[in-house]
Amino acid sequence: MSATSVNEIIDNFGSKTKFYDQYSRIQKLSGQMLLERIPDLNFQRVLDLGCGTGFFIPNLQELARQVTCLDASEQMIGFVKAHYPTVDTILGNFDDLDNYVKSNYDLIVSNYSLQWSQNLPKLFASIPRCSTKKAMFAFAFPVEGSLSELKQAFRAIGEDGFINEFYTEAQVKQYLADAKLNNYSVSVTTETVRLVYPGVLDVLRSISKVGAYTNTNEKREHRLSKKIIRDLVQYTQKNSEKANVFNISWKICFIIGTRV
Ligand SMILES: C[S@@+](CC[C@H](N)C(=O)[O-])C[C@H]1O[C@@H](n2cnc3c(N)ncnc32)[C@H](O)[C@@H]1O
Numbered sequence: 565m566s567a568t569s570v571n572e573i574i575d576n577f578g579s580k581t582k583f584y585d586q587y588s589r590i591q592k593l594s595g596q597m598l599l600e601r602i603p604d605l606n607f608q609r610v611l612d613l614g615c616g617t618g619f620f621i622p623n624l625q626e627l628a629r630q631v632t633c634l635d636a637s638e639q640m641i642g643f644v645k646a647h648y649p650t651v652d653t654i655l656g657n658f659d660d661l662d663n664y665v666k667s668n669y670d671l672i673v674s675n676y677s678l679q680w681s682q683n684l685p686k687l688f689a690s691i692p693r694c695s696t697k698k699a700m701f702a703f704a705f706p707v708e709g710s711l712s713e714l715k716q717a718f719r720a721i722g723e724d725g726f727i728n729e730f731y732t733e734a735q736v737k738q739y740l741a742d743a744k745l746n747n748y749s750v751s752v753t754t755e756t757v758r759l760v761y762p763g764v765l766d767v768l769r770s771i772s773k774v775g776a777y778t779n780t781n782e783k784r785e786h787r788l789s790k791k792i793i794r795d796l797v798q799y800t801q802k803n804s805e806k807a808n809v810f811n812i813s814w815k816i817c818f819i820i821g822t823r824v
Contacts, residue, residue, distance in 0.1 A: 720799055725779075
């Protein structure tokens with residue numbers, strides 16, 4: 565990932581707060597899959613990292629007595645405050661958790677946000693300091709292998725760098741090992757989810773409408789132009805197996821940590 569400023573990433577998300585829930589198809593699916601992996605253990609306090617609009621707050625409220633939502637976007641946090649007045653909020657950067665969070669959570673969750681972390685090793689290493697002695701964490705985020713069809717289509721028209729690099733599963737495992745979470749039993753699994761869109765434009769639109777369009781790829785040499793989009797549409801229409809079908813794969817990494 566390039567050193568794109570976190571401000572650019574969160575401004576882009578913030579600007580789409582109103583549309584987010586309407587277009588966050590993969591995020592909702594992933595959140596559901598993540599919730600299925602969290603046992604009902606009568607949690608006291610849950611912390612949601614990169615909460616966005618807080619779509620899963622009602623589910624988190626069933627799991628824990630108190631929900632705290634952290635996001636670096638003022639608009640996202642404003643949305644959460646307006647819609648869920650009983651929830652605690654923290655306007656903060658999850659790459660700098662020690663500055664924002666006290667150690668009193670027995671559940672830390674994050675859905676479809678940590679791919680934007682610019683320092684995943686530091687974030688993982690901060691977990692014990694944010695947690696109570698008996699705590700668990702549950703994260704889901706896309707890793708390398710995601711959006712491969714879109715990447716391939718860009719390459720086929722001679723363009724590179726328009727799709728962000730994701731952390732690889734091996735990197736995630738290495739960062740977790742480096743974080744020395746000795747008191748936790750940690751499982752890392754991946755699942756590939758395939759979504760069907762009518763065409764490549766719908767995919768680009770869905771990424772744009774949730775604000776997830778900040779380009780952090782150092783290989784990109786120029787901006788996305790109308791010509792590139794036209795070439796992309798033409799290429800995908802010519803090369804798709806079925807008319808009006810464009811498949812998109814997301815490889816989602818699920819990390820579940822339980823304190824032993
Ligand atoms: C794709 S949204 C996911 C929102 C929500 N968790 C969901 O499942 O719908 C990613 C969120 O992460 C937030 N975010 C990105 N980088 C962040 C950072 N460094 N610190 C805190 N929040 C961040 C964005 O503002 C955005 O709200």
